[in-house]
Amino acid sequence: MSHEVANLSDPGLPAHVHRAADSDPKAEKKAERQVATLFGLSAVGTILFIVSYIYIPLDLFIFVPILGSTNAHQLSLGLGLAISLLCIGLGAVHWAKTLMPDNEVIAQRHEFRSPESERKEFVAAAKEGANAAGLGRRSLIKRSLGLSLGLVGLSPLLLLRDLGPLPGKELEKTSWKTGTRLVTDPGNRPIKPSDLEVGAVAQVLPQLNPDEERTLNNIGKDAVLLIRLRVEDFQLSPERLAWTHEGIIAFSKICSHMGCAVALYEQQTKHLLCPCHQSTFDVPRAAKVIFGPAARPLPQLAITVDTEGYLVAQKPFTEPVGPSFWERSS
Amino acid sequence: MTSRQKTAASVANYVDERTGAAAWMKKNLTKVFPDHWSFMLGEVALYSFIILLLSGTFLSLWFDPSQREVLYQGDYQPLSGIKMSAAYASTLHISFDIRGGLLMRQIHHWAALLFMAAIVAHLLRVFFTGAFRKPREFNWIIGVGLLTLGIVEGFLGYSLPDDLLSGTGIRIAEAIIQALPVVGSYLSFFAFGGAFPGEAFIPRIFTVHVLLLPGIFLALITVHLMLVWYQKHTQYPGPGRTEKNVVGYPLMPIYMAKAGGFFFIVFGITAFLSAVASINPIWLYGPYTPGQISAGSQPDWYMGWLDGLVRMAPPIETHAFGHTISWNILIPGLIVPGILFTGMALYPFIESWLTGDKREHHLLDRPRNAPNRTALGAMSLTFILVTLLNGGNDIVATHFSLTINQIMWFSRFGILILPPIAFVITKRLCLSLQRADRDVVLHGVESGTLLRLPTGEFVEVHTPLTAEQSWTLTQHEQRPALELPEEDNHGVARGKVLRNKLRSRMSRAAVEEVTKPNSDDMKEIEGH
Numbered sequence: 001m002s003h004e005v006a007n008l009s010d011p012g013l014p015a016h017v018h019r020a021a022d023s024d025p026k027a028e029k030k031a032e033r034q035v036a037t038l039f040g041l042s043a044v045g046t047i048l049f050i051v052s053y054i055y056i057p058l059d060l061f062i063f064v065p066i067l068g069s070t071n072a073h074q075l076s077l078g079l080g081l082a083i084s085l086l087c088i089g090l091g092a093v094h095w096a097k098t099l100m101p102d103n104e105v106i107a108q109r110h111e112f113r114s115p116e117s118e119r120k121e122f123v124a125a126a127k128e129g130a131n132a133a134g135l136g137r138r139s140l141i142k143r144s145l146g147l148s149l150g151l152v153g154l155s156p157l158l159l160l161r162d163l164g165p166l167p168g169k170e171l172e173k174t175s176w177k178t179g180t181r182l183v184t185d186p187g188n189r190p191i192k193p194s195d196l197e198v199g200a201v202a203q204v205l206p207q208l209n210p211d212e213e214r215t216l217n218n219i220g221k222d223a224v225l226l227i228r229l230r231v232e233d234f235q236l237s238p239e240r241l242a243w244t245h246e247g248i249i250a251f252s253k254i255c256s257h258m259g260c261a262v263a264l265y266e267q268q269t270k271h272l273l274c275p276c277h278q279s280t281f282d283v284p285r286a287a288k289v290i291f292g293p294a295a296r297p298l299p300q301l302a303i304t305v306d307t308e309g310y311l312v313a314q315k316p317f318t319e320p321v322g323p324s325f326w327e328r329s330s
Numbered sequence: 331m332t333s334r335q336k337t338a339a340s341v342a343n344y345v346d347e348r349t350g351a352a353a354w355m356k357k358n359l360t361k362v363f364p365d366h367w368s369f370m371l372g373e374v375a376l377y378s379f380i381i382l383l384l385s386g387t388f389l390s391l392w393f394d395p396s397q398r399e400v401l402y403q404g405d406y407q408p409l410s411g412i413k414m415s416a417a418y419a420s421t422l423h424i425s426f427d428i429r430g431g432l433l434m435r436q437i438h439h440w441a442a443l444l445f446m447a448a449i450v451a452h453l454l455r456v457f458f459t460g461a462f463r464k465p466r467e468f469n470w471i472i473g474v475g476l477l478t479l480g481i482v483e484g485f486l487g488y489s490l491p492d493d494l495l496s497g498t499g500i501r502i503a504e505a506i507i508q509a510l511p512v513v514g515s516y517l518s519f520f521a522f523g524g525a526f527p528g529e530a531f532i533p534r535i536f537t538v539h540v541l542l543l544p545g546i547f548l549a550l551i552t553v554h555l556m557l558v559w560y561q562k563h564t565q566y567p568g569p570g571r572t573e574k575n576v577v578g579y580p581l582m583p584i585y586m587a588k589a590g591g592f593f594f595i596v597f598g599i600t601a602f603l604s605a606v607a608s609i610n611p612i613w614l615y616g617p618y619t620p621g622q623i624s625a626g627s628q629p630d631w632y633m634g635w636l637d638g639l640v641r642m643a644p645p646i647e648t649h650a651f652g653h654t655i656s657w658n659i660l661i662p663g664l665i666v667p668g669i670l671f672t673g674m675a676l677y678p679f680i681e682s683w684l685t686g687d688k689r690e691h692h693l694l695d696r697p698r699n700a701p702n703r704t705a706l707g708a709m710s711l712t713f714i715l716v717t718l719l720n721g722g723n724d725i726v727a728t729h730f731s732l733t734i735n736q737i738m739w740f741s742r743f744g745i746l747i748l749p750p751i752a753f754v755i756t757k758r759l760c761l762s763l764q765r766a767d768r769d770v771v772l773h774g775v776e777s778g779t780l781l782r783l784p785t786g787e788f789v790e791v792h793t794p795l796t797a798e799q800s801w802t803l804t805q806h807e808q809r810p811a812l813e814l815p816e817e818d819n820h821g822v823a824r825g826k827v828l829r830n831k832l833r834s835r836m837s838r839a840a841v842e843e844v845t846k847p848n849s850d851d852m853k854e855i856e857g858h
Contacts, residue, residue, distance in 0.1 A: 078605020
């Protein structure tokens with residue numbers, strides 16, 4: 001099919017349409033005034049900016065319709081800057097569009113491919129250079145250079161080794177030990193079962209020795225949610241039921257999906273929801289995943305009370321808390 | 331000569347005698363650029379980048395990139411006496427104690443959102459008009475690189491203040507690193523200097539955010555622009571415009587004024603948005619601690635698609651031989667994005683392989699005249715829109731009284747079903763538009779004037795198009811499909827049979843089109 005031959009013919013560039021300012025001196029004067037006004041407005045904007053910077057206090061709040069209560073300093077500073085910049089831009093564009101020549105110009109393109117002779121000369125030059133260096137012949141030099149360059153490339157990688165320690169068993173450890181007391185967060189007070197009513201939720205952390213300081217790294221693994229249900233609401237295996245105490249059940253608060261804090265508890269449905277990716281865990285069934293991308297239940301912490309009646313951990317977590325990793329075995 | 335002219339002349343002479351710049355300048359001051367509003371999108375990205383450099387430099391004068399724990403005693407009362415990182419405290423200091431500090435933070439953040447939006451819009455323009463075709467494949471790849479780096483740079487940027495929301499984002503990034511098979515926990519411990527969150531991360535991403543990535547950006551943007559300059563800009567088809575020429579306005583003075591002015595307009599709009607629309611009020615979120623979170627945790631918009639993919643992933647993990655593979659993280663977090671971005675980077679080569687077209691193209695396609703490409707673009711956009719919707723599923727749920735479960739299930743099926751539907755609809759639409767073009771070229775435009783014929787019949791008068799209009803609608807090339815013979819010249823069957831079959835099939839699909847009117851058609855109707 002010879003589409004090319006039968007094409008309509010190209011009529012060429014359309015005739016230039018004159019603007020008002022091209023021929024009418026009045027229109028030209030008007031456009032000039034408009035541009036100058038815009039540039040002048042920009043100067044006013046800058047003055048507003050300077051005045052706001054010096055005279056409007058940082059903590060002054062004013063009411064602006066639509067925006068509500070707004071920081072006056074930030075608002076007028078921003079508006080001053082916006083006016084000063086916008087008007088320069090609008091002025092320049094208006095100038096270009098009304099007063100500068102608007103004749104379209106045609107320039108020719110050229111193929112990027114170099115002329116055949118140049119390409120040949122290039123290949124010859126490259127070959128000659130390679131030959132002069134003996135790249136083709138001296139394979140011993142070539143190989144040893146390859147080896148040394150490869151090895152040199154390793155050194156920066158090696159230097160990055162001290163970026164951090166090896167993980168070891170770190171991801172599997174938390175501060176929870178047998179008999180560790182549960183303390184409130186915030187507050188750091190030990191709690192008794194009677195502190196929690198049925199339906200209540202509390203965030204707790206392990207009590208630390210007086211010489212230990214709690215870091216964010218600790219919280220990132222130790223954070224635990226306590227939820228109190230009626231005992232008859234549980235649908236747990238006997239083993240897991242023994243991990244609860246008087247209807248109080250404890251889960252790692254760190255999501256088993258990507259480590260966000262699972263902080264939304266719905267009292268009616270007894271669901272825990274992670275606000276990051278909406279994984280939903282069913283509390284009466286040992287935080288079984290009932291919706292969302294999480295693949296594992298939240299690890300349950302076995303709890304009981306000590307001789308003084310305070311809640312303590314029966315034993316450490318039996319599995320790593322938080323998101324999965326390669327070395328995790330279950 | 332006036333004295334001012336003399337000064338100018340002697341400065342120009344001084345520089346030229348040492349650099350020979352006059353010859354180059356003479357040539358380039360009159361360089362021609364074609365004009366179209368859609369060519370401004372890339373400019374917006376460039377100007378936002380400059381705004382980012384300026385406002386970022388300002389912020390770095392006060393920002394303290396450290397996770398050292400401090401007790402906040404600044405002007406913002408609700409957080410007074412609370413323990414937080416120096417990074418967060420210094421961000422509060424910039425927001426509340428430095429005059430213009432909050433404005434600059436807002437400008438920096440708004441410019442980042444605009445930067446990414448402009449990059450995406452520019453990419454869509456380049457894609458749908460076929461501007462990536464030979465000789466511009468390098469620039470397409472650089473562009474894909476800039477988009478990728480932009481996402482990373484933006485993420486690191488909003489992570490720096492170390493507030494509750496951004497810390498949660500870093501926690502998720504850490505989980506993605508940790509999910510990598512074999513090396514995951516090692517890479518995570520190297521990146522964070524130990525277990526999450528540690529105290530090394532903010533200083534490290536600060537260096538990457540203000541030095542490493544901006545350096546790479548500057549280099550890539552420079553090459554991107556030099557190639558645009560050297561290869562000359564593409565132009566939309568129209569009368570007088572050919573593959574061999576470029577029609578437009580000279581750099582001096584039109585484009586200097588327009589582009590220079592446009593920089594100020596972009597900056598001015600950013601400043602205006604920052605003055606009236608507050609974003610990322612980190613003082614409301616509080617400092618980061620791994621044990622807390624706020625409901626409705628959302629990343630910035632350009633991360634939303636990734637978040638949406640992660641949210642809709644099915645809950646699958648493999649546990650075997652004492653190891654765990656988290657498909658629920660790897661697939662949405664690494665594998666799907668990897669496929670998307672690799673496919674995007676390779677697209678120019680895939681298309682030229684399918685069409686067999688190895689020629690230079692400087693005239694842009696009207697999207698309707700490349701129905702397959704346009705449909706593919708619409709399909710990809712639909713995919714991303716579904717992920718974006720799901721990335722905001724909690725917000726959508728509360729605003730439209732839906733349940734999260736409904737949106738999640740809609741997305742899980744929609745991500746597979748809707749994109750192919752979008753492909754088919756878009757392709758049909760393009761063909762219909764081609765048909766409409768053909769119609770209007772052959773029969774003119776309905777004029778609204780009714781004419782009563784002597785027989786009593788009413789007809790509507792059609793106004794024929796001008797020669798310019800007809801040309802614009804018919805100038806494009808309609809190529810036949812690739813023909814790949816199954817046997818070579820010697821009658822021997824060619825290898826790679828399956829590959830060639832696939833290629834022929836795709837090529838045939840790619841050239842499906844409505845035959846455009848040719849000059850014979852026009853002659854014929856002139857007789858009517």
